[in-house]
Amino acid sequence: MEVxxxxxxxxxxxxxxxxxxxxxxxxCADFRPMILERGVLSGTNGSCRVQLGQTTDVLAGIxxxxxxxxxxxxxxxxxxxxxxxxxxxxxxSQFAGKGGDQYGEELSxxxxxxxxxxxxxxxxxxxxxxxxxxxWKIHVDISVLQWAGSVPDACSLAIIGALSDLEIPExxxxxxxxxxxxxxxxxxxxxxxxxxxxxxxxxxxxxVTSCPMLLTVSKIGxxxxxxxxxxxxxxxxxxLLIGVAKNLESTPESDDANEYDITCVKQHGGGLLxxxxxxxxxxxATRTAKGLYEAIGNRLNTEEKRKPGHSFxx
Amino acid sequence: xxxxxxxxxxxxxxxxxxxxxxxxxxxxxxxxxxxxAVCDAPQQFMRGHGTYIxxxxxxxxxxxxxQQLNRLLMVKTIKQRYAGEVGDVVVARVVEVQAKRWKCDVxxxxxxxxxxxxxxxxxxxxxxxxxxxxEKMSEFLKNGELICAExxxxxxxxxxxxxxxxxxxxxxxxxxxxKVPPHLIKKSKKHFHTLPYGMAVIIGCNGNxxxxxxxxxxxxxxxxxxxxxxxxxxxxxxxxxxxxxxxxRLLRDYSIxxxxxxxxxxxxxxxxxxxxxxxxxxxxxxLAYLITARLLQxxxxxx
Numbered sequence: 001m002e003v004x005x006x007x008x009x010x011x012x013x014x015x016x017x018x019x020x021x022x023x024x025x026x027x028c029a030d031f032r033p034m035i036l037e038r039g040v041l042s043g044t045n046g047s048c049r050v051q052l053g054q055t056t057d058v059l060a061g062i063x064x065x066x067x068x069x070x071x072x073x074x075x076x077x078x079x080x081x082x083x084x085x086x087x088x089x090x091x092x093s094q095f096a097g098k099g100g101d102q103y104g105e106e107l108s109x110x111x112x113x114x115x116x117x118x119x120x121x122x123x124x125x126x127x128x129x130x131x132x133x134x135x136w137k138i139h140v141d142i143s144v145l146q147w148a149g150s151v152p153d154a155c156s157l158a159i160i161g162a163l164s165d166l167e168i169p170e171x172x173x174x175x176x177x178x179x180x181x182x183x184x185x186x187x188x189x190x191x192x193x194x195x196x197x198x199x200x201x202x203x204x205x206x207x208v209t210s211c212p213m214l215l216t217v218s219k220i221g222x223x224x225x226x227x228x229x230x231x232x233x234x235x236x237x238x239x240l241l242i243g244v245a246k247n248l249e250s251t252p253e254s255d256d257a258n259e260y261d262i263t264c265v266k267q268h269g270g271g272l273l274x275x276x277x278x279x280x281x282x283x284x285a286t287r288t289a290k291g292l293y294e295a296i297g298n299r300l301n302t303e304e305k306r307k308p309g310h311s312f313x314x
Numbered sequence: 315x316x317x318x319x320x321x322x323x324x325x326x327x328x329x330x331x332x333x334x335x336x337x338x339x340x341x342x343x344x345x346x347x348x349x350x351a352v353c354d355a356p357q358q359f360m361r362g363h364g365t366y367i368x369x370x371x372x373x374x375x376x377x378x379x380x381q382q383l384n385r386l387l388m389v390k391t392i393k394q395r396y397a398g399e400v401g402d403v404v405v406a407r408v409v410e411v412q413a414k415r416w417k418c419d420v421x422x423x424x425x426x427x428x429x430x431x432x433x434x435x436x437x438x439x440x441x442x443x444x445x446x447x448x449e450k451m452s453e454f455l456k457n458g459e460l461i462c463a464e465x466x467x468x469x470x471x472x473x474x475x476x477x478x479x480x481x482x483x484x485x486x487x488x489x490x491x492x493k494v495p496p497h498l499i500k501k502s503k504k505h506f507h508t509l510p511y512g513m514a515v516i517i518g519c520n521g522n523x524x525x526x527x528x529x530x531x532x533x534x535x536x537x538x539x540x541x542x543x544x545x546x547x548x549x550x551x552x553x554x555x556x557x558x559x560x561x562x563r564l565l566r567d568y569s570i571x572x573x574x575x576x577x578x579x580x581x582x583x584x585x586x587x588x589x590x591x592x593x594x595x596x597x598x599x600x601l602a603y604l605i606t607a608r609l610l611q612x613x614x615x616x617x
Contacts, residue, residue, distance in 0.1 A: 009490075035323075292317055
């Protein structure tokens with residue numbers, strides 16, 4: 001869906017934004033109502049679907065892989081997550097063929113940067129390093145099903161949702177011949193006459209309270225906006241992709257500036273920005289991140305478990 | 315700052331509609347799907363649009379509602395692209411400027427044509443028909459601009475010919491455009507409405523609803539210059555416009571037909587809520603239910 005709007009409509013929209021009234025009644029820092037559901041894909045280890053304002057629709061799925069690597073060549077443990085963003089041609093005709101590839105790669109790269117320090121940010125992620133030479137690799141695949149603005153924001157929420165839904169099997173690592181190790185799934189003994197293979201594997205989950213988010217902050221006229229609709233995206237002067245992560249070491253008493261870390265800043269599209277505006281935009285991003293962390297925390301705690309094997313299409 | 319994350323809706327709009335009485339007056343037998351027989355006694359009827367004859371039976375080729383005109387049976391689809399009828403008021407967007415015409419998007423199957431000769435120049439200027447004039451004319455409407463026009467003619471292939479030979483038609487300026495499915499627009503004598511809240515709305519038959527501070531005819535001065543062009547819309551009027559736009563979206567989401575009465579009813583009933591709340595599931599579904607009830611009641615009183 002490519003949007004054309006006339007100059008007069010743009011003028012009306014820009015004047016409105018400068019008065020802090022957007023065309024759908026929101027203020028500049030407001031998000032459209034969001035929908036988040038987890039466990040939507042039965043074929044994945046963790047999945048999540050996020051809908052923004054009934055239009056932008058994003059689906060994230062995570063697959064685990066037991067990866068062998070050379071411990072001598074890699075001295076520092078590598079970040080185990082990899083991201084891939086795919087734009088469906090159904091989302092918008094501009095993504096047909098190879099149309100969405102470039103934007104998809106750009107976004108995946110941005111997520112890679114935002115999560116580059118994830119071993120420090122997510123407290124129990126280092127548990128994915130099983131033994132010297134073996135680790136869990138976390139493949140995060142995101143599909144954009146419908147496009148109506150602010151896809152990165154929806155993607156980052158979907159990633160957090162999927163990571164919180166992700167179940168990683170517990171394993172027993174035992175030394176084997178020739179300095180190698182053997183890795184066996186851990187099944188807790190529950191007694192009774194149940195065969196070993198029928199006992200469910202013990203699982204553990206990641207702590208996602210501090211996962212980085214990528215937020216888009218756009219400059220329209222003199223105002224800074226979050227969560228732009230397609231019409232608003234036509235009027236954008238310049239846009240920043242800002243990665244924000246909660247700082248775990250900060251105490252609740254410390255001020256906002258220390259509570260959140262900026263993990264990446266990237267400009268999307270054209271336009272020039274003054275240093276001062278960038279400062280304002282990152283401040284807006286941290287404020288928004290605070291609200292988003294609260295909202296997603298509430299939602300993840302209150303969500304009821306979906307029946308296994310049911311897809312979100314039903 | 316307001317941020318809210320919820321779960322998927324428990325009640326979808328169409329589920330809500332089946333609960334209300336609004337759809338009860340449609341005979342369930344008259345709703346057909348492709349391949350379904352349209353009537354019991356095919357000998358007595360003739361086949362019309364959307365039907366074909368299979369083994370002596372009249373069968374629907376579309377999914378929709380069966381309509382009967384004397385002995386003619388036809389199937390009218392519920393949701394389809396805008397077809398266009400002569401005399402319709404449409405809100406269209408210019409997508410291409412050609413030598414002798416503008417191509418406009420009217421959310422129909424084909425783009426509509428607006429010939430150079432069918433426009434009224436501001437101030438009622440006359441045109442000389444030469445190449446220079448054609449070049450100047452193509453600057454009059456640019457790509458992406460919105461116009462309001464009337465359908466003058468429907469051609470064989472369904473292409474619409476538009477004209478703006480009246481002061482009330484022409485280029486649209488500041489405002490908000492909301493797209494709704496064309497079948498939701500109720501045809502009436504008037505499609506230009508100046509609402510008592512200090513703004514105006516054009517309900518285009520093609521499903522484009524234009525919410526604007528004032529109707530085009532009032533913004534054109536005597537000498538034809540658009541003096542209000544770059545004026546900032548005052549905040550109170552802007553808020554009213556945005557509320558009306560939110561009302562149109564609400565009516566669209568819940569498949570309630572859009573005409574002056576439904577719009578004003580929705581506007582009045584939305585007063586206790588914030589404009590932002592109108593897009594929220596909980597508020598909007600409750601409001602939509604009340605609006606349909608009110609509209610039905612008014613309809614029955616008229617009868």
